[in-house]
Amino acid sequence: MSRRRILTRAGAALLLSTALLAMPGTSVAAPEYTITLDPGAAGVEIPDSMYGVFFEDINYAADGGLYAELVRNRSFEFLPADNASFTGLTAWITPGTTADDDGRLHERNRTYLRLAGGQSLTNAGYNSGIAVRGGALYDFSIWVAGSAPLTVTLHDAAGQALAAPLTITTRGDGWAKYTGTLRATRTTDAGRLTVRAGGTGALRVDEVSLFPRDTFRNRPNGLRRDLAEKIAALDPGFVRFPGGCLVNTGSHYGYDAASNYERARSYQWKDTVGPVEQRATNRNFWGYNQSYGLGYYEYFQFSEDIGAMPLPVVPALVTGCGQNRATDDEALLQRHIQDTLDLIEFANGPVTSTWGKLRSDMGHPEPFGLTHVAVGNEENLPDAYFARFVKFRAAIEARYPQITVIGNTGPDDTGATFDRLWELNRQAGTEMVDEHYYNSPAWFLSHNERYDAYDRNGPAVFLGEYASLDNKLFNSLAEAAYMTGLERNADVVRMASYAPLLANIDHVQWRPDLIWFDNDESWGSTSYQVQKLFMNNVGDRTVPSSLAGPGLEPQPITGGVGLSTWATSVRYDDVRVTTPAGETLFADDFSGGADAWRPFTGRGAWSVVDGAYVQSDTAAQDTMVRGADITATDYDYSVKATKLSGAEGFLIGFGLKDTGAFYWWNLGGWNNTQGGIEKGVGGAKEQVLLKPSTVETGRTYDITIQVRGTSVKLLLDGVEWASFTDDQVTAPVAQVVTRDGDDLIVKVVNAQDRPAVTRVDLGGLRVDGRARATVITGDPAEQNTRSAEPIQPVTTTVTGISSDFTRTFPANSVTFLRLKTK
Structure with a gap:
């Protein structure tokens, strides 16, 4: 039930150290990054609808969530057509039976409950039960056709009362809505709602509802x-x-x-x-x-x-x-x-x-x-x-x-x-x-x-x-x-x-x-x-700004070379990595074994067979092995590949950093229908390019990957198959500056594991010496959960702000500096 939200001790200490680090005068290192504003240039207008x-x-998200109804399956409409595990009585305990005939409440509200006198129906709501708060009011309603006294109770799973019972008397054979109010006497998140019919007559029951009176804006429904x-x-x-x-x-x-x-x-x-x-x-x-x-x-x-x-x-x-x-x-x-x-x-x-x-x-x-x-x-x-x-x-x-x-x-x-x-x-x-x-x-x-x-x-x-x-x-x-x-x-x-x-x-x-x-x-x-x-x-408009510093330029594609398969047995041979001038950086024809290769993913059955390197397990996926690390920025990587059996084709890896950071040329992928370049980033793969591709079993292909910095040309049997340039930068620091009336908002993200000492040049703008800083930071692997929410914004007032100042933005942080312009 209600718990006091707490920060973990480590999280609180981190936030405190972050606040201290961000204070003026605490930076000792020279700035690595520079943010420069051009306040005389026209920024772009930011619409009120920017974020929604x-x-x-x-x-x-709706029923059992944002919609405040506490009764699950209130109209007995959960049916196998909705979900194989559903019935008209899903979430209900009752000896009554559901019906779908001309006696229904409305054409589109098809299913209702037949309930005899002396019988009861109980609903446990969503998840573990119905959540009620002691002292709060709950509005009950029900549609009934038939005459009988009804007793409505809120109770826990053990039958202990959570509110004084409500008595309603229904009259007549036609459908009518009956209402009442229950006041919870204690708090639980595992309540039950029970409606018991007195008398001996038969009833038709539908649309059984329980709503908290305390909804958003106190609106009914x-x-x-x-x-x-x-x-x-x-x-x-x-x-x-x-x-x-x-x-x-x-x-x-x-x-x-x-x-x-x-x-x-x-x-x-x-x-x-x-x-x-x-x-x-x-x-x-x-x-x-x-x-x-x-x-x-x-x-x-x-x-x-x-x-x-x-x-x-x-x-x-x-x-x-x-x-x-x-x-x-x-x-x-x-x-x-x-x-x-x-x-x-x-x-x-x-x-x-x-x-x-x-x-x-x-x-x-x-x-x-x-x-x-x-x-x-x-x-x-x-x-x-x-x-x-x-x-x-x-x-x-x-x-x-x-x-x-x-x-x-x-x-x-x-x-x-x-x-x-x-x-x-x-x-x-x-x-x-x-x-x-x-x-x-x-x-x-x-x-x-x-x-x-x-x-x-x-x-x-x-x-x-x-x-x-x-x-x-x-x-x-x-x-x-x-x-x-x-x-x-x-x-x-x-x-x-x-x-x-x-x-x-x-x-x-x-x-x-x-x-x-x-x-x-x-x-x-x-x-x-x-x-x-x-x-x-x-803010209302952006203020044009630029960011300079390390890690903000495209990096050449360097790293290990690799061989892999996916649900396919393949023979690889004659691996060579050379410079554009022909100097050999790495070569292996497997005549002396495969000692130069080591597991990258740890999957597959790799062995040297008849002077070639063979992956023989047709069930194994992503079987990458890694060869030499290539530090040169310009190189040609070539290999001969033959499909022996299986569902797909070849996976030729290059630029291998670790199992979550690599490139591979996928030939005959997607059940031997497509080929393309995929890039591993953060444990996921992104498609750089994709085109039709089929690999023939038993045929040997000459494959060459030509790397020139950030540009790559792919050759298949000496013919250019495709090319691409990957000059995207995984930038550790990002920023934008906006105006909000007379305020200037400097927004800086530092998504790396070390602080970013940054000079901020406002381009001559005069500002108040004090600013409001809001910082979100912590362990990058941390998340907010039901038991604790360690990641929270911390707002402080900082001093020492001028038209040209230096700040240290904490590791793994988002910082908003709100400055008052003069």
Whole structure:
């Protein structure tokens, strides 16, 4: 239950030492880095929408999470069609039986419970039980058809009362809603709700609900306060919803002809509005049931409550998220286009319009002020998607020309789909496109300049989903370094949102995540603390600045040479590494054995056979062995390779540093269909280039890799196969400077294990001698968890600030210096 958040002793000591290190006069070393401002040059305007949040119902983020309903499966709609382990009585204990017939509460609320007099039903909520707080009020409601006295109790697993019982008497054969209030007498996160029917008659029961009175903004059918407040504390400029993958994927797209309702289909906004007992439920792409109690109205209202722009995403009828399918049903497409027009009317229309009236009837006569709509999410069929996108856009612009219609670029930061969608969006003059990517920390540290070269006259970028692939502080530092590049390019990148937003600790389908929670507690990840620092200190404009120092220049590709296989047996021979002038740096024809080679990954069965080096295990993957270390910056690495058997081809390694840092030329990879260069960074692999490639069994290939500094040419049987240049810099330090009114905000990320002594030249700007410094730092492998949150911002006042000053930025830190200009 409620625990006092504590810093670990090591974390507290580290923060204290960091604060002392950052104080003026404590630096003894000469500056390694220099930040130089050009205050006379025009920076770029940073929009209010620069940073926002993306809410998707993944990781049980809605039901059992942000949506404050405490009863799981309140309408008995969990069915095997949703999840093979579900039944209509999932989360319930009752001798009653479920039914689906003409006696139902509503057409789209199909399943209800048949309960006889003397029987009871008990619900344990989500996770370990229902969380209640002593002294708090809880609003109970139930829909019943039939006459009987009901006794409602809150109790623990042992049956001990958590509140005084509530008595309700139902009357009549028709459906009616009955309500009451329970006041918890003590606190637990393992409560139970029981409803017992008296008398002898039969009842129909549906929509059993228990809500905390204390929701965010005290709204009925509201949001869990602690989670909503954590989101609000980010001060987001927009809220993207409802997805994500659940927008455009699912078994079906349309309505069932017989009932106008169908389970397992893409997200339909009209299912999610109106009285909650009349809303449909739906199978979630992530493997569970959605009640839609948190629907489009609640999304719009929450966005308004926290001062954020709503940004809904509608289905384009082309699948994404690893699926490849598009509908050819023109009538269905037109229905979805009309649904989108109706959505805009629901958000902005007058109360005299059909959908504006529904919004008003739900309690919000004023328009929500919708300005942006995104069509589709991560579609894998670029031409099919775009043919539908332009139809959506044409219909929206014809009726609502003030709405910005956002396209997208598929599921990755590069590749054929990405390139094709960017081409189509440019040609069509799309105003804004949505990019998504999840990459290693090294990728984020080496791509700070990604948007520097983007066309300033082309579509703007909405970075709708991004994150570094873990939840440790080092991941957050890499994201922070990348965000300095986003701000520097705020004229191109107009919006950005980390994803996913929420994760229930007991139901995790994707990680990393920004905010974690259980039944009654929530905690921000290290990335939450970094995102909050950036989002609360954006500024109005950038001030042009530059950074000089070590580690900021491209490094040549040097390191070990290697041989590897993947589910394939291969014979390698005649390895040679020479300089461009022909001087031999390393050679091995294996006539004397393979003593010059050592394991790199420790996998595979390597041996010398008939004067060649053979890997014979066709089940083994990633079997790299390492030869000589090459320190020369220009060299040619050649080898003869023969596939003996198995599923794929050859993996020729070069620039090997360690098992998490290397390059390899993959020939005949991906089940012998593709070839390419992959780069190992931080334990993950990134594709540098990719093209079709097939390797023949029994044929010997001459393979040569020519390295010239950061440029590489690949030769196959003497013919150039491909080439690339990798001049990305994994920069340990990054910075950006912004103005916020009269304040200057110097933002510095030091993602290395040593302090960065830095001279800051403000270009003659006069500033107050005192500044506010906010620092996030700690062990780069540390993360915030349910038991402790060691990574927290520490804010202090520092002195000795002038137009030219020196500061030491702690190892593994994000520092924001807020200076007052004179």
